[in-house]
Amino acid sequence: MFRRPLYCALLALLPLLAEASGFSRLAELTDQGFLVGAEARLLGSGERLGAIEPERQLSPASVSKVYVAAAALERWGPQHRFTSRLVSTAEPDADGVLAGDLIFDGGGDPALTSEDLWRLVQRLHQAGVRRVEGRLVISQWRYGPVECLTTDRCQAHSRVANAYSALLSSAGVNFGSWCVAVAPAAAAGQPARINSCDSRSPIVEIDNRVETRPDDSGTELNAERVLRDSGDVMVLRGQISTNARPRLVYRASSDPARQTAHTLRSMLEQAGITLGDGVSVVASEPPAEARRLAAVEGKPLQELLLRTLNYSNNFMADVLALNLVETPRASLEQGGTALAAFAAETPGHGPITLRSGSGLTPENRTSAAGVNALLERMYHRPALFPSFVAALQSPGNGVMRFLRRGSPTFQHHVMLKTGTLNQPVAVRAVGGYFRTRSGQWGVFSALVNGTATTPWLNWRQVLDPLAADLETMIDAH
Template structure:
């Protein structure tokens, strides 16, 4: 990981920098980024060195509170690492008040206790069901009960998630539940039919049948006709329906489509029921969902641990996964039936332990809402705190991206020192106004560590803000700071 920050010869860095400007020391500030203020955008920015003598390299209204968008996820990552530690795993369990008799009959309900694992997938469920079968269970003389007592269904606080209760054309607006699986989304596999003119073949990603109703309007076309697929999940009185339309060439490869379910726990119940059936485990009653805790003294019949927290954070921050970020924030709440407002307060409680941070308002862990507010100075205080925690910092910085090698391709631009000597998290919102944010660490030409945070907010009267207009001046400004020190 730290190889990304390998020290480069000062002469090499200076040569690269000269293609963008001259006199780097004189220009080592945020002067280029600052020009966005002339277009009506509000900016809070700060960059400073960490080890050695404290030195601020550049700042623009560093204590001005603005929306950080998905940079919020760095607070969530820091708070969860401090609470749980990098190797913590969230556990999902199957429990019952009964035990299987000699014939494999469980005379009671089978409870699925969601452990708040944001990375719970079908693979985990397969292992869970396999362990249940190994425990000798063949028939449940009751029903499957999915318990989301920790949190869920969580009240929506953003337009995307509220609208997604009835209609959604993406996966990131999936509902939040401590018993959610596959990131709260339906997964459909679509493949062309054998002959043109026939409907495409649509199945569930984990089996031969679709677990939710499908309105198949996807037509197979001749070879090399092109593939254009549109999918939307609609919810009415009869539950979820995924409408898939467009066309697919006969020689096109199959592909998976993810769309947020309307109810994460119910989607888990359907998915788990299908898996139990494929293992030959039957039920006397239909599955149901509850917010009640598993009755005591129920015993664990099977359990599966999720991936370590440091791996969850790598995926959450690299792909800016909103579902995972908000589930992890909800995991910070110690009382049952948690809501995002409580998760926000848990994050704010963590911030309160950071001396000199200043004001902050956090309503979610994902940053989907512009109600989240913080300052560039405050973010840097948090980043510096993590830098000085040697047992946590490797996991924290590894969850950030280097501009050159990150999954967000729009960052792959700018001077070489910016590409190679920076690790950062970006944040983007377009409604109700534009937000472009970036924060993270950099290494200077002499090997010193620094932190930077940049928040750029528009308003209802400012134009759309292309990332290029922020990233290009930021990259050059940071390059000047890196090469000058």
């Protein structure tokens, strides 16, 4: 009398077992206590090749950046460029004197660099300006300073030993980070030679504790940017061999708009343009009567996305998300809300919570099925898809070395974006496209989250089984 119900129960489980079998190796992580959501399916037929709780809401970490890329392409198109301007209510006189403030109007370019500022200054010089009697004003009226939402970014205001937690501003330059070049002195025993990467004279204050050692002694550098009463200071310790090549060191600044002020002032001085009344950073929009003296356009959006996703650049991703907000003084949460609203328009996506575009916020939540729905949406945008997929990495040719694993099938038939978090729990997430042996396109996503009781999670534990599972799917179709 009990056989029929048991038989029916087993029949009901068969579809679930069949779906999970597509991720048979990845599913072993669930036995270790990790939370897993995964799905792979073909785009042409819609056939699902494998799934592990695909609707489960999990942290995607930096896979959040695919939402930024998709939303930005749909809003502006691949060739959009952000513009940075120098404006003033005054006009230069016959002697090149500007009797007023020189205002830098930050245009929210996520990839504004010192080279762009140099071009801007050269155009100002070409416009006839030789002296500014007023202030150099940095206007971050669109957004900035942006309230920090994560521990790393909040701590980065006072001191930081990385570049990934850079603070945010619509008037930021060099991805919100200082750069210094460390070179050996002429002889062992002397302090190393350290300069700013963009100037012969230091733009940021340097506390040099690096010693030059004899040839082939090895180079070991420890760098921290600290905020002191005098401003940002790059503190460098360690050693460098006399025959070593210069090393570049990047650390997030305490205030990206003020970093722009110091960098731009240095560029103006190098171009022979003198300043009068100092530097100011404001959150107000330039006066309506201000006229443009010089402008520079950034790189096309499709190039920005290549850098944002390939290098998983948090500063660029969050700046792009902030640019999506329609009103001035945007917050990081508003940027996340704009991305979530975009995702909600995607057929079959399901619930989503985004508090940032970078994925640094651990509260971000989506599902494997949701990520795949977004990927499918972009696949069906022929004018946008080439720029979107080009921003992803192929494991065999990408810039991230940890991806270079698995068989040639995985390395060359897959394009993906990864995401990593280690606090408050470990997160390893992947999403992207694959091509089968017969040339069919497919989408896949795998979100793996740790818990308070699970052991440490590394990429080998996730990528090795995922690569093997995807290889089986690719070869079978």
